[in-house]
Amino acid sequence: MKIRLISLLATSLLVPHAGAVDFVRQIQLVNGRTVVHDTPIARKNGTVRSKPLEGDGAIFQLYAYQDPAFSPFTLLDAAVGTAVRANVSLSSNLIDLTVLGIHLDINLGSDPSGSALPQLLAEKTIGAYIPEARISLTSADPYFPPRTRADQPFAATVAVGRLPTESADLPEGVPTKVTMARTYKLYDRTLHIPAENGTGQGTYDQGFEFNRNGTFTLPGLYQNLPGDSPTRAIGEESFTASVKLGDSRAAVGSSTIQIWPVCSARIEGIEAGKTYQEAPPEARVVLTDLYPDSVTYAQIYPGSPALGTTGTKLPSSAFSINTFAPQNAVVPLADISEGFGEDGTYTIEVLTITPFNERQPERITHISFELKRTISIRAMSTTME
Secondary structure (H helix, E strand, O other): OEEOOOEEEOOOOOOOOOOOOEEEEEEEEEOOEEEEEEEEEOOOOOEEEOOOEEOOEEEEEEEEOOOOOOOOOOEEEEOOOOOOOOOOOOOHHHOOEOHHHOOEOOOOOOOOOOOOOOEEEEEEEEEOOOOEEEEEEEOOOOOOOOEEEOOOOEEEEEEEEOOOOOOOOOOOOOOOOEEEEEEEEEEOOOOOOEOOOOOOEEEEEEEEEEOOOEEEEEEEEOOOOOOOOHHHOOEEEEEEEEEEEOOEEEEEEEEEEEEEOOOEEEEEOOOOOOEEOOOOOOOEEEEEEEOOEEEEEEEEEEOOOOOOOOOEEEEEEEEEEEOOOOEEEEEEOOOHHHHOOOOEEEEEEEEEEOOOHHHOOEEEEEEEEEEOOOOOOOOOOOOOO
């Protein structure tokens, strides 16, 4: 089999430093030798042209650099089983790779400064008799790469193609089904990335099999990241479709969705139920894990807490973000008195608006206190003669 050109969509899921160059790695057997070719990608999306595909097929891997000191302009001709050193630095993702008869044992140059290494983002195997699978993960948040909140559902759509029919006359060992596994990686709560040592990663028991071509939708999925509090989960889940080739499995499609925690808030400088003669001067709100696309603010209204109440918004507390990861913030409540009317009970609520709940405000926390500005003075007057 020989295919002259193939187009490959390459989208970087990381944000490299300025000057960093991502690349697509093509691995295949040519005349009994394992050939590795790297194609640089200067942009976050677009198309690249592969080298001609020969033999049973090729493996394509997408890498992203985080350090501008490295350049992926490298063409390696690696003899089977031979260790090779080159001018790029990789993790051990390629060690002992045996798919499609390719055995690759590459030990590439390490980074002497200890900077971050390029990371493997996606992998796909292409060949004459290899099925294909396109996986799409979506949530109420239209952002790309896919993401959702820990308490919100998402959907997986799997398009399977090139599976042989029962009547097809095919060589022995041709895959007849596609298997999809679901894996996870927990994130560091400060850096918002997986641990470098591989901890906090695993595969769920849940799996899927497809033995015919077509488009299949799995709606109403919820994250299953391990942890004590599901709403505080932070990490990512990946759905990877693969086929069996000999004694190995080859990835034919994958997609990853990020899971961000439900935000929390704490009102400081106000004691619940306490009576105040004026607006508490040191009142503030401490916000944690605000969703990357959100507007958060506080409001005040007379009476006890009541969901759905429209109160007086406090402009000093408004905080809007549109980022790639959750944010923390501390905002003042400097204008509480703007919501005061008659003396009595008042409630302060902290609300957030995100792509979920049809972008309607959701209450994060609240507190109630008493306002009594009238001072009563009792006195007794006597006259002595």
